[in-house]
Amino acid sequence: MFKINDNYLKLPGSYLFSTIAKKIAAYSEAHPDADIIRLGIGDVTQPIAPAIIEAVHKAADEMGTEAGFHGYAPDLGYEFLRSKIAEHDFKARGCEISADEIFVSDGAKCDCANIQEIFSLDNRIAVCDPVYPVYVDSNIMSGRGGVYDEATERFSDIIYMPCTAENNFAPDLPSETPDLIYLCFPNNPTGSVLTKDQLQQWVDYARRVGAVILYDAAYEAYISEDHIPHSIYECEGARTCAIEFHSFSKNAGFTGMRLGYTVVPKDLKTPDGVMLHTLWARRHGTKYNGAPYIIQKAGEAVYSPEGKAQLKEQVAHYMRNAHIIYDGLKSSGYTVSGGVNSPYVWMKTPDSMTSWEFFDYLLEHANVVGTPGAGFGPSGEGYFRLTAFGTYENTVKAVERFKNL
Numbered sequence: 001m002f003k004i005n006d007n008y009l010k011l012p013g014s015y016l017f018s019t020i021a022k023k024i025a026a027y028s029e030a031h032p033d034a035d036i037i038r039l040g041i042g043d044v045t046q047p048i049a050p051a052i053i054e055a056v057h058k059a060a061d062e063m064g065t066e067a068g069f070h071g072y073a074p075d076l077g078y079e080f081l082r083s084k085i086a087e088h089d090f091k092a093r094g095c096e097i098s099a100d101e102i103f104v105s106d107g108a109k110c111d112c113a114n115i116q117e118i119f120s121l122d123n124r125i126a127v128c129d130p131v132y133p134v135y136v137d138s139n140i141m142s143g144r145g146g147v148y149d150e151a152t153e154r155f156s157d158i159i160y161m162p163c164t165a166e167n168n169f170a171p172d173l174p175s176e177t178p179d180l181i182y183l184c185f186p187n188n189p190t191g192s193v194l195t196k197d198q199l200q201q202w203v204d205y206a207r208r209v210g211a212v213i214l215y216d217a218a219y220e221a222y223i224s225e226d227h228i229p230h231s232i233y234e235c236e237g238a239r240t241c242a243i244e245f246h247s248f249s250k251n252a253g254f255t256g257m258r259l260g261y262t263v264v265p266k267d268l269k270t271p272d273g274v275m276l277h278t279l280w281a282r283r284h285g286t287k288y289n290g291a292p293y294i295i296q297k298a299g300e301a302v303y304s305p306e307g308k309a310q311l312k313e314q315v316a317h318y319m320r321n322a323h324i325i326y327d328g329l330k331s332s333g334y335t336v337s338g339g340v341n342s343p344y345v346w347m348k349t350p351d352s353m354t355s356w357e358f359f360d361y362l363l364e365h366a367n368v369v370g371t372p373g374a375g376f377g378p379s380g381e382g383y384f385r386l387t388a389f390g391t392y393e394n395t396v397k398a399v400e401r402f403k404n405l
């Protein structure tokens, strides 16, 4: 008789966004005329930029010719894309990352979920609390993490690093020593960032204790302040201790097109010299058949002068929404953070409401949907995430409704 991987049974509760979807569906059914504004899920709304669409059309036409046909993509991605990434995302920022250290994929979610496969099951992970749920869940599915405690909403063998108003939503170095440290900045859900000095402290710490930092840079395009690093490789020594994830979803609207990449530097080795690059290349080659040629061509257009200019406008559009939310809520007396280098605004719920109480209250009284902070971890309780990814009109309308609450 077959047996299941019962690690899956350890995963607590239902998936945050399906719970939200069910609540919205129930409310809409009871109030069919309600004009619900969704500032909850982190999906983009702007159409794909013209320079990228043009590249898609051109690549599709090429595929219909004998000379331009492309079958399976190279395991690590096409050179034309990897060299553009190396030049624009790293060399231009003073980071020493070469094209063959970049693994193209269909997005950051899969990579940050799958990367744990190349590490031993007895490695201990450290995560921020609150946190993007993928890091914890993927480790639990694989058998790490220990036992879930309903009372504390925590797994016994995970090191949680609370990110609260007291530490400006930036984690303190852990008191127990982890082997793998997940960091995501600009942060989802809090919208907080680390300065270069703060990130350098993490790099120094990881090198001192022999840990690997798994750095999720999915939102780096939203950084507006000069002293905030876009990549962990801006820090000295990061090549020996960090893996970095990037996504084309938030900077270029590829949530439906699917493209991302992971950087595994060749200097990242075990003490006896095994390169993590070799392991990830082996994993990639065995379990992944590459992002489509047409999509990688679209990705190349992200780095063209026209593409860059159009995407700058797109990010500015979302950041205008972020400022509207941040300023509007602040002037109405709410406590807010994030929203400056991030499309996420993190607000404290009013009147000591729990995150879910505020979700229900906001849905009912303002017909606005956000994401309960508690869904990202116990330290998110009493907080609420709003995203700048809506339309301008809806964002303005939602903020007006907050003011009238």
Ligand SMILES: Cc1ncc(COP(=O)(O)O)c(C=O)c1O
Binding pocket: 042, 106, 107, 108, 109, 110, 112, 132, 184, 188, 216, 218, 246, 247, 248, 249, 255, 259, 260
């Ligand atoms: C922190 C973080 N990392 C990764 C992802 C996933 O990115 P992708 O669309 O490239 O899979 C998301 C998506 O919301 C995210 O918030």
